[in-house]
Amino acid sequence: MQPLSSAVRRTYLIVLSVFFVALIPLVILYAEGWRFSPELGMYKTGGVFITVPYTDVTVTLQGEEIGTTGFLQRTFYIDDLAPATYVIRASREGYYPWERMVVVEPKIVTDTRVLLAPLEIERTQLVLSGTSTGMRIVTSDTLATYRILFATSTTASSTIPVDMQDGVGLFIDGGNLIARWIDEDRPVPSNFCVRPLSCVTEILLERDPNPVLSASFFAGGVLYRIKDSGIFFAEMDARPTPRIVRIDTDPVSDYRIIDGMLIVKEGSAYFHLDL
Amino acid sequence: MMNPNIHGAPPEDYWYLHVARATDLTGSKRILYRAFEILPGFLSITTLALFVLLSFSQPVFAAYLTIVFAAYWLFKTAYLSMHLRHNFKRLRHNMSIDWMALLHDKPHDHLVHVVMVPFYDEGYEILSESVRSYLTGTWDPKKIILVLASEERSPNGKEVGERIRREFGEKFLECIVTVHPAGLPGDIPGKGSNLSFAAEQLRTHVLDVRGIRYEDAIVSAFDSDTVVYPQYFACLTWHVVTCENLARSSFQPVPLFNNNIWQAPMLSRVMAYSSSFWQMIQQERPEKLATFSSHAVPFKTLYDADYWQRNVVSEDSRIFWNLFARFDGDYRVIPIAYPVSMDANAAGSLWQTIKNIYKQHRRWTYGAENIAYILFACVNNPRIPFRKKLRASVVQIEGFWSLVTHPLVLFAVGWLPLFIGGAAFHSTVLSYNLPLIARGFLTTSMLGLIVSAAITLHLIPEKPEYVPRFRRTTMVIQWLLVPLTMVVFSSIPGLESQIRLMFGRYLGFWVTPKSRTHD
Numbered sequence: 085m086q087p088l089s090s091a092v093r094r095t096y097l098i099v100l101s102v103f104f105v106a107l108i109p110l111v112i113l114y115a116e117g118w119r120f121s122p123e124l125g126m127y128k129t130g131g132v133f134i135t136v137p138y139t140d141v142t143v144t145l146q147g148e149e150i151g152t153t154g155f156l157q158r159t160f161y162i163d164d165l166a167p168a169t170y171v172i173r174a175s176r177e178g179y180y181p182w183e184r185m186v187v188v189e190p191k192i193v194t195d196t197r198v199l200l201a202p203l204e205i206e207r208t209q210l211v212l213s214g215t216s217t218g219m220r221i222v223t224s225d226t227l228a229t230y231r232i233l234f235a236t237s238t239t240a241s242s243t244i245p246v247d248m249q250d251g252v253g254l255f256i257d258g259g260n261l262i263a264r265w266i267d268e269d270r271p272v273p274s275n276f277c278v279r280p281l282s283c284v285t286e287i288l289l290e291r292d293p294n295p296v297l298s299a300s301f302f303a304g305g306v307l308y309r310i311k312d313s314g315i316f317f318a319e320m321d322a323r324p325t326p327r328i329v330r331i332d333t334d335p336v337s338d339y340r341i342i343d344g345m346l347i348v349k350e351g352s353a354y355f356h357l358d359l
Numbered sequence: 360m361m362n363p364n365i366h367g368a369p370p371e372d373y374w375y376l377h378v379a380r381a382t383d384l385t386g387s388k389r390i391l392y393r394a395f396e397i398l399p400g401f402l403s404i405t406t407l408a409l410f411v412l413l414s415f416s417q418p419v420f421a422a423y424l425t426i427v428f429a430a431y432w433l434f435k436t437a438y439l440s441m442h443l444r445h446n447f448k449r450l451r452h453n454m455s456i457d458w459m460a461l462l463h464d465k466p467h468d469h470l471v472h473v474v475m476v477p478f479y480d481e482g483y484e485i486l487s488e489s490v491r492s493y494l495t496g497t498w499d500p501k502k503i504i505l506v507l508a509s510e511e512r513s514p515n516g517k518e519v520g521e522r523i524r525r526e527f528g529e530k531f532l533e534c535i536v537t538v539h540p541a542g543l544p545g546d547i548p549g550k551g552s553n554l555s556f557a558a559e560q561l562r563t564h565v566l567d568v569r570g571i572r573y574e575d576a577i578v579s580a581f582d583s584d585t586v587v588y589p590q591y592f593a594c595l596t597w598h599v600v601t602c603e604n605l606a607r608s609s610f611q612p613v614p615l616f617n618n619n620i621w622q623a624p625m626l627s628r629v630m631a632y633s634s635s636f637w638q639m640i641q642q643e644r645p646e647k648l649a650t651f652s653s654h655a656v657p658f659k660t661l662y663d664a665d666y667w668q669r670n671v672v673s674e675d676s677r678i679f680w681n682l683f684a685r686f687d688g689d690y691r692v693i694p695i696a697y698p699v700s701m702d703a704n705a706a707g708s709l710w711q712t713i714k715n716i717y718k719q720h721r722r723w724t725y726g727a728e729n730i731a732y733i734l735f736a737c738v739n740n741p742r743i744p745f746r747k748k749l750r751a752s753v754v755q756i757e758g759f760w761s762l763v764t765h766p767l768v769l770f771a772v773g774w775l776p777l778f779i780g781g782a783a784f785h786s787t788v789l790s791y792n793l794p795l796i797a798r799g800f801l802t803t804s805m806l807g808l809i810v811s812a813a814i815t816l817h818l819i820p821e822k823p824e825y826v827p828r829f830r831r832t833t834m835v836i837q838w839l840l841v842p843l844t845m846v847v848f849s850s851i852p853g854l855e856s857q858i859r860l861m862f863g864r865y866l867g868f869w870v871t872p873k874s875r876t877h878d
Contacts, residue, residue: 085452087694088445088643096441104434111430112423115796119786131788161791191788271782278788 098268099199117191119164128190130280131163134172135197138155141176143198159351170335185324189280197272199319201329204222206358210347217353227354232348237298249301252320254308259295263273263287263320275321300341303359307331307339307346315339315348317359331357364388369665371787373685375739378732379547379670380865391738393863395731399756410772418780422793425773426702429800432769436804437635442643443636447814449696450613450639458593459497465600466553469575472498472592473561473658474784475540477508477553477627478583483519483700488618490527498592504565504576505534508557511541512548533565543669547867551674554580555666562662573659574606574849580667580675584702585653588616594697595655602693609679609692610655611648613639621826623703625837628842630716631703632815634723642694647754649679649729653699656682672866673726680729682735683751688743698818705729706872715872721852725859725866727759763853766845769801803843 117129133257134143134150141153143160150160163323165188174182183287186194210222210230245253263290265272265285277283290296290312306318312335319326337350339357346357360766367375379386413421415560474493478486494500507523509516517645520536528534537557558578566576576600590715602608616623616631624630624848641648650656652675661667664685667674683690704719706712733755776784777793784790810833822831859866 085449085646085696086443087449087696093442093644096438100434100438104430108427110428111426115422115426115789115792129788130790133791163788163791192786192792193788195786254486270799274786 086173100170117163123128124166127166129164130167131161131165131187132170132172132186132188133193133195134160134162134174135195136160136174138176138200140196141174141198141200144173144279147168147173161358163193174200174216176200178203180327180329182327184321187323188282192280194280196274196284196321197304199327201269201305201317201327201331202359205331205350207260208356208358210354210356217334230340230342230349230354233342234338236300246298247300252301254289254299254301254306255297256296259292260288261290261299261306263306275323278322284322287320289326290316291319298338302341302346309338312336331359362369368612369547369663369685375414375600375735376664376681376685377670377787378735379668381727381731381863383670388735392731392735393851395734396728396863398734399727399730400760400854400861402756402760403854403857404861406760406764407767407772409486410758410768411775414772414775414779415781418784419688419777419787419789421773421780422789423783424739424801425768425793425797428768428773429797429804433800433804434767436807439640439854440807440810442640442811443814444694446613446639446642446706447817449642450698451817453695453697453866454588454779456590457497458590458597461597462593462600465597466674467596467600469505469572471503471571471574471576471598472595473506473578474563475506475508475554475557475578475580476583476585477550477580478513478555479510479516480513480520481519481583483522485584486519486523487526489584492525492588493592494530494765496589496592497585498528498590498596501532503531503592504561505531506552506561507534507536507556508553509536510539510548522674533569535560535565535811537561537712546669547824549666549672549867550582551671552669555669556672557657558600558661558666560659560698562618568657573662574657576658577610577655578658578661579653579655581699582651582701584618586699586700586818588698588819591697593697594695598695599657604689604691605657606660607682607686607690609650609660609682609690610773611638611650611692611694612653612655613642613694613696613698614652615698615700615818617700617820618655618702620703621823621830624709624847626709626836626844627628627704627712627716629837630720630848632811632818633841633844635812635818637816642696645692645694646750647758648692648694649676651675654678654692671728672717672722673728674803676726677732679735680751682738684740684743687740688751694767702809712775716848717852720848721856722866724759724762724849724853725856726780727853727857728860728865730759731860748843759853761849763850763857765841765852768852769797770846805841808841811841812838 118126119129120126123225135159136324137152138336139153139155143150145162151157153210164332167188168188169185169187172184172186179202182198182200184196186196188194211219212224213221225286242255242257245255247254251265251270253264255264256263265276272283276285276287289306290308290320294311296314297309297311300307307315309315314330314335314338315332316328317331318328334350335347339346339348346359348355348357381389381396384392410421476489493503507520510519517536517538524536526533536558539553539556546563566573598610599605613635615635620628638651654675660682664681667678668681671677679692704712704715706715733751739744768865777790815834819834
């Protein structure tokens with residue numbers, strides 16, 4: 085049996101080289117977002133990247149189901165999108181539906197993060213003794229600690245943030261709640277961008293006739309208290325339509341985040357709210 | 360046309376023939392050789408550094424390059440797989456042929472095979488198994504001279520050699536045991552110096568005494584664990600007698616590592632078969648083939664080049680370049696597409712095996728030392744045609760460059776734009792498509808592994824009774840380790856070798872420990 089002949093090898097080489105040379109520009113154009121259709125010819129596309137930090141969430145784009153999250157699938161990347169405004173919806177049983185309008189621009193991926201708030205928030209009263217459902221026994225030391233923490237308060241200021249996270253500061257300015265990008269070394273994240281190439285450095289989260297008294301980052305969103313209105317949980321996004329949920333309707337209730345838990349005080353009673 | 364003046368020791372024109380490193384030279388020659396030693400490491404490090412730099416400053420361009428590399432890898436894999444498949448068919452065909460019958464009408468009685476087995480501290484069991492295989496083939500052992508080349512440094516070397524000679528010597532035309540003295544001037548401890556010493560002993564004590572013409576002695580330079588398949592000598596003889604220019608040819612069998620393959624761990628098996636497959640591919644590209652590990656060459660040819668180099672690590676490939684330079688580029692390797700079998704790495708523990716594989720591959724990839732030698736020979740030998748100089752240099756430089764850089768680019772550095780490309784790059788479609796496209800190319804390339812797995816199943820020896828049945832399954836799934844082995848046991852030891860050459864921290868010879876278990 086003869087070794088592979090030079091002619092056969094040369095043929096392999098030429099054929100593969102031709103394929104390679106022809107394929108590379110096409111692949112690079114494809115990677116850059118260029119697509120072809122007989123109607124539009126060559127056109128640039130963009131994409132959307134959706135992060136869903138929950139399981140069992142069904143996500144749709146323009147009403148068409150993209151998929152449902154699971155243990156391994158927590159993100160969706162949808163490419164080949166012609167530049168336009170798209171509506172993304174996410175739904176999960178027992179939660180408020182989530183909706184976001186995103187603008188897709190050529191060669192750019194717009195990203196967004198789903199924030200779900202429960203329709204009914206589980207409240208557990210923290211007590212020293214008792215056996216009823218909706219109660220949990222805690223030690224007197226724990227309650228004493230809570231009393232001390234609720235007795236202290238932060239001073240709102242237009243220049244000093246009441247809370248900071250990942251380059252964003254929460255400011256209470258004239259009773260309004262503002263999220264401000266304060267990291268000058270990094271570009272603003274996409275939730276500060278009305279469209280990918282049009283970004284702001286401030287998002288007005290709340291403008292109520294009554295002043296915002298306190299605010300904190302919590303569970304991917306922002307918690308804040310409005311005088312005589314209650315406690316609210318809001319999404320921080322410049323794009324329509326960020327959801328705001330009132331999580332406690334008692335006008336004089338207050339909250340603290342203690343050891344990563346949301347503790348609400350109503351009168352002299354303490355509750356743990358599970359968002 | 361053979362130069363009639365070439366006889367015996369190389370003429371003075373070939374003063375550079377056994378240069379091993381820059382420190383063997385002085386003045387401008389030393390500077391030049393040093394520059395050539397730096398070259399492979401410089402190219403590899405520059406490529407990798409360029410990727411890192413581009414990932415910071417021009418991540419889009421770096422992403423393009425990664426895609427090009429991944430696509431190139433796919434096409435290269437496809438191209439090489441065709442060679443592998445063909446050589447596999449040829450190997451099976453050659454193993455099925457009755458080579459003795461083919462030799463029937465070809466004069467070959469004048470030929471004598473010399474088997475040279477250099478060894479250090481390998482035990483009687485290893486050597487005797489190898490020697491038995493020389494006796495049990497179709498070739499008459501009375502036309503084989505066995506040279507057991509031991510080392511004075513080895514405490515039991517001579518003793519083991521003598522025991523083998525006593526036990527098997529009578530069955531061969533002749534069997535001698537040589538003892539390579541320690542500390543000879545110009546020697547580094549290793550296979551090359553041992554072989555070279557033994558070859559001269561063979562000449563003076565056997566060939567001259569028996570009046571055997573140097574042209575008629577075909578030397579098979581083996582490792583201590585090289586076991587031949589039954590028709591090896593007949594197949595080699597056929598290639599010798601049909602060779603158009605015997606004096607300018609070496610002969611390369613396919614090195615398999617089957618001796619202990621059922622005992623070797625997965626990592627070791629993947630590396631062993633990867634090495635075999637690479638050699639099988641090269642067998643179909645003879646213009647790129649250099650001698651590797653066990654190989655054969657006419658004694659006269661060796662004698663004219665003053666044997667193997669005694670001061671290098673990669674003596675098996677270097678002998679080809681010695682002969683290439685010695686015969687002014689008129690030299691080639693004839694691939695015989697017939698296997699010999701050696702040991703895969705299998706130490707007492709997995710960790711020790713990993714260390715041994717790394718060291719073995721560092722030694723093999725230290726073959727980059729040949730680049731400086733080839734370039735230096737090309738500069739100093741005006742008789743080598745320019746086309747051959749160019750091809751030899753480019754093939755070797757590209758080979759060692761791609762060995763180090765391609766796996767690292769594909770499985771590590773090429774993904775850097777995703778991590779350090781900056782926010783602007785991260786928001787591009789290109790940034791999201793890069794992993795999808797590169798992974799697509801690489802995954803498709805991995806389909807070539809199916810070919811590898813299928814070939815492996817045909818090449819492995821029969822499973823011994825004591826080996827659990829599931830290990831046959833692992834012979835297939837082991838190929839999933841290839842991305843890891845390419846980086847850890849090819850790129851990284853290759854890079855270390857090239858950095859050592861760059862900084863003049865030359866590597867010494869490391870003997871791969873041989874151990875077999877038959878529990």
